[in-house]
Amino acid sequence: MDKFIINGGKKLNGKVKAGGAKNATLALIPATLLASGTSKLFNTPELNDVYTMLKLVRHLGVQADFNDGTIELDTAGVSVLEAPYEHVKKMRASVYVLGPLLARHGYAKVSLPGGCAWGPRPINLHIEGLKKLGANIDLVDGYIIATAKRLQGNRINFDIPSVGATGNLLMAAVLAKGETILNNAAMEPEITNLAMMLNEMGAKIEGIETPILHIQGVDMLKPADVHTIPDRIEAGTLLVAGAITGGTVTVEGINPLHLYSVIAKLEESGVSVTYNGDSATVNAAGVTPEAINVTTGPFPGYPTDMQAQWIAYMSVAEGVSTVTDTIYRDRFTHVPELARLGAMIEVKDNSAVIKGGNKLSGAKVMSTDLRASASLVLGGLAAHGRTEVLRIYHLDRGYQRLEEKLKQLGAEIERVPGSEY
Numbered sequence: 208m209d210k211f212i213i214n215g216g217k218k219l220n221g222k223v224k225a226g227g228a229k230n231a232t233l234a235l236i237p238a239t240l241l242a243s244g245t246s247k248l249f250n251t252p253e254l255n256d257v258y259t260m261l262k263l264v265r266h267l268g269v270q271a272d273f274n275d276g277t278i279e280l281d282t283a284g285v286s287v288l289e290a291p292y293e294h295v296k297k298m299r300a301s302v303y304v305l306g307p308l309l310a311r312h313g314y315a316k317v318s319l320p321g322g323c324a325w326g327p328r329p330i331n332l333h334i335e336g337l338k339k340l341g342a343n344i345d346l347v348d349g350y351i352i353a354t355a356k357r358l359q360g361n362r363i364n365f366d367i368p369s370v371g372a373t374g375n376l377l378m379a380a381v382l383a384k385g386e387t388i389l390n391n392a393a394m395e396p397e398i399t400n401l402a403m404m405l406n407e408m409g410a411k412i413e414g415i416e417t418p419i420l421h422i423q424g425v426d427m428l429k430p431a432d433v434h435t436i437p438d439r440i441e442a443g444t445l446l447v448a449g450a451i452t453g454g455t456v457t458v459e460g461i462n463p464l465h466l467y468s469v470i471a472k473l474e475e476s477g478v479s480v481t482y483n484g485d486s487a488t489v490n491a492a493g494v495t496p497e498a499i500n501v502t503t504g505p506f507p508g509y510p511t512d513m514q515a516q517w518i519a520y521m522s523v524a525e526g527v528s529t530v531t532d533t534i535y536r537d538r539f540t541h542v543p544e545l546a547r548l549g550a551m552i553e554v555k556d557n558s559a560v561i562k563g564g565n566k567l568s569g570a571k572v573m574s575t576d577l578r579a580s581a582s583l584v585l586g587g588l589a590a591h592g593r594t595e596v597l598r599i600y601h602l603d604r605g606y607q608r609l610e611e612k613l614k615q616l617g618a619e620i621e622r623v624p625g626s627e628y
């Protein structure tokens with residue numbers, strides 16, 4: 208298991224480019240299952256989660272080649288309609304194959320994903336939505352078995368604007384007979400990327416970027432070539448790296464509007480952020496950041512995937528702040544590890560209260576999940592002395608060679624391939 212060794216306390220300065228969005232790619236790959244033939248996805252990040260999704264679709268019979276950020280997927284030979292536990296347990300997003308397999312082939316058997324590192328993450332909205340489209344669904348031996356001759360359009364109201372349920376139901380509804388309305392749909396940019404891809408494939412989706420999606424089902428879709436949007440969470444993490452170290456960092460190749468809630472919070476904390484076109488620059492030189500409260504919410508609210516990074520930042524800010532996660536109420540496994548670096552944080556219910564203004568100092572810390580790992584790296588960059596971040600395979604699921612990007616900005620960080628647990 209690889210680890211990072213960070214010699215912290217260095218201001219980060221310079222320019223770096225963000226990659227393609229993990230959570231968009233994880234929806235775009237299954238979307239190709241809706242048509243027969245070859246689709247190309249450009250600007251794809253080289254991430255472990257992407258490789259996991261490719262392994263799954265290859266298991267279904269897709270021929271997939273991944274070169275230089277482009278994935279070519281030929282779906283003509285899809286013959287297996289089952290996503291086994293071995294794949295799904297590695298990555299919950301595997302459940303995205305449910306909607307497209309069912310819509311195109313009339314059958315899908317997909318393992319139930321179970322819990323995750325920070326608590327329950329149900330998929331009831333995916334299942335209830337598919338039932339509304341006329342699917343028969345049985346839960347047998349830990350598997351969802353879904354069948355339907357042809358899905359029928361219907362009105363579906365989500366109690367929560369779930370990203371995954373919106374994605375899965377969109378992919379199912381595009382081939383259903385008649386009209387489907389998804390009300391209170393997720394508006395995350397990754398969903399917009401997916402909906403635009405589906406329209407490129409011949410789907411008829413209206414209301415993209417709004418919470419009400421109207422879908423007119425079509426009989427057939429064709430393959431499409433599509434660009435993956437930039438990764439707003441990677442970009443946000445790099446901006447916070449600039450802010451937490453008191454440096455000046457420009458992140459290029461992004462859509463700053465996808466990051467507006469994070470940029471606004473950074474500005475409130477006292478650092479300056481300028482952005483235009485496809486880049487954003489945080490300038491924190493000489494600034495002592497102030498404590499700023501954050502509450503996560505569905506897009507365009509503050510993303511839960513930037514919650515852990517904000518807690519790391521608030522550990523060095525002046526004053527007391529509260530960070531509340533309304534999306535994942537238990538997503539705080541980074542807190543005890545940040546405490547090892549000297550952060551003073553108390554978690555109560557779904558809020559963390561951070562007493563800032565502490566000098567962090569290096570220590571050994573353990574990654575527990577993807578975004579938790581990112582917060583530990585940020586803590587290590589701000590801390591004086593040597594920090595070891597263990598088990599960075601979690602980080603590698605969602606950040607493409609993060610250490611290279613941080614080095615480019617002047618960080619002293621090394622990946623040590625090794626065996627320490």
Ligand code: EPU
Binds near residue numbers: 330334
């Ligand atoms: N929810 C339900 N029932 C459902 C589905 C969701 O109650 O059927 C609840 C969840 O428990 C959660 C809320 O709805 O409280 C939102 O969950 P959502 O379905 O939106 O999350 P997801 O689709 O499972 C995606 C991202 C996550 C990100 C969340 C929230 C992908 C592959 N994953 O997950 O990304 O945190 O949306 O924005 O797109 C990450 O990248 O680190 C990550 C975890």
